[in-house]
Amino acid sequence: MIQFHPLNAIFGFLVVTMVSLTSVTAACTREGLLAAAESYVAAQTNGKLDGLKLADNFIYQQDNKKTDVKSGVLSQPLKVDLNRSTADTTACASYTMLISSSGSKPYVIGTQIRHNGDDTSSIALIDTIAATTGDLFFNAKQTLGYIQKENWGTIPEGQRPSRDLLKKYGDAYLDMWTDAKAADSIQWGSDCERVEGSRLTKPCGGQLPRGGSLKPNGMRRYVIDETIGSVDVLCQFDSLGNMPDSHEIRVENGKVKYVHTITVQ
Numbered sequence: 001m002i003q004f005h006p007l008n009a010i011f012g013f014l015v016v017t018m019v020s021l022t023s024v025t026a027a028c029t030r031e032g033l034l035a036a037a038e039s040y041v042a043a044q045t046n047g048k049l050d051g052l053k054l055a056d057n058f059i060y061q062q063d064n065k066k067t068d069v070k071s072g073v074l075s076q077p078l079k080v081d082l083n084r085s086t087a088d089t090t091a092c093a094s095y096t097m098l099i100s101s102s103g104s105k106p107y108v109i110g111t112q113i114r115h116n117g118d119d120t121s122s123i124a125l126i127d128t129i130a131a132t133t134g135d136l137f138f139n140a141k142q143t144l145g146y147i148q149k150e151n152w153g154t155i156p157e158g159q160r161p162s163r164d165l166l167k168k169y170g171d172a173y174l175d176m177w178t179d180a181k182a183a184d185s186i187q188w189g190s191d192c193e194r195v196e197g198s199r200l201t202k203p204c205g206g207q208l209p210r211g212g213s214l215k216p217n218g219m220r221r222y223v224i225d226e227t228i229g230s231v232d233v234l235c236q237f238d239s240l241g242n243m244p245d246s247h248e249i250r251v252e253n254g255k256v257k258y259v260h261t262i263t264v265q
């Protein structure tokens with residue numbers, strides 16, 4: 001029999017702490033995040049939730065509103081032309097962009113997926129911005145044409161932007177409508193491209209907003225992937241009138257290379 005002793009208590013505490021630390025660092029892997037994102041793309045293709053492992057506290061949010069998933073776009077089958085996912089192992093979240101251009105109702109969708117703690121084996125939140133015909137600059141075929149030509153490959157180690165820089169650029173971009181100085185706090189690549197809905201601006205550092213609105217863009221949710229040099233921010237575009245929105249930015253060599261926006265109007 002083990003007698004109670006303060007050292008046993010301390011040892012026990014250390015073991016518990018070490019076990020939980022180990023599971024924290026081991027569980028939220030890139031592979032786990034991307035597998036969950038893949039299961040989401042498959043579910044969207046089928047319009048069926050069967051293949052998704054949803055947590056007990058699962059929430060579906062579409063266009064910034066909690067929605068019954070059965071009435072959401074995820075419950076309609078879509079032929080997916082393009083999908084691309086990034087993974088944020090720090091926040092334990094992923095971002096997926098998908099384009100469905102050929103159906104009777106085309107879509108360009110940006111989705112962040114979140115998990116309970118670091119457990120990627122089930123999905124706690126599917127948070128979707130789903131733009132379709134009638135939304136801001138919407139033309140899925142044209143968007144697909146631009147985005148198919150882009151390179152979102154892995155950035156070699158040593159050349160990756162820091163998490164802080166990606167967060168800073170994501171925020172500064174969304175601050176341009178309210179802060180006249182925000183645009184100049186970002187380094188714009190000379191050959192960068194901005195695809196807003198289906199509208200292309202090249203180089204992307206031209207024609208930028210410089211303040212003017214008093215309402216900061218709110219409800220910001222981030223997925224940051226240093227290996228791809230990307231940040232996606234889902235938000236409510238309050239500066240121009242409460243629009244559900246996704247802004248995704250890729251940074252190469254410290255400068256903005258691509259910007260994608262999906263805006264529901």
Ligand SMILES: *[C@@H]1O[C@H](CO)[C@@H](O)[C@H](O)[C@H]1NC(C)=O
Pocket residue numbers: 041042045080081082083084
């Ligand atoms: C999603 O993208 C991956 C990688 O490009 C591809 O292999 C897969 O077939 C795509 N899924 C769908 C449903 O289009």
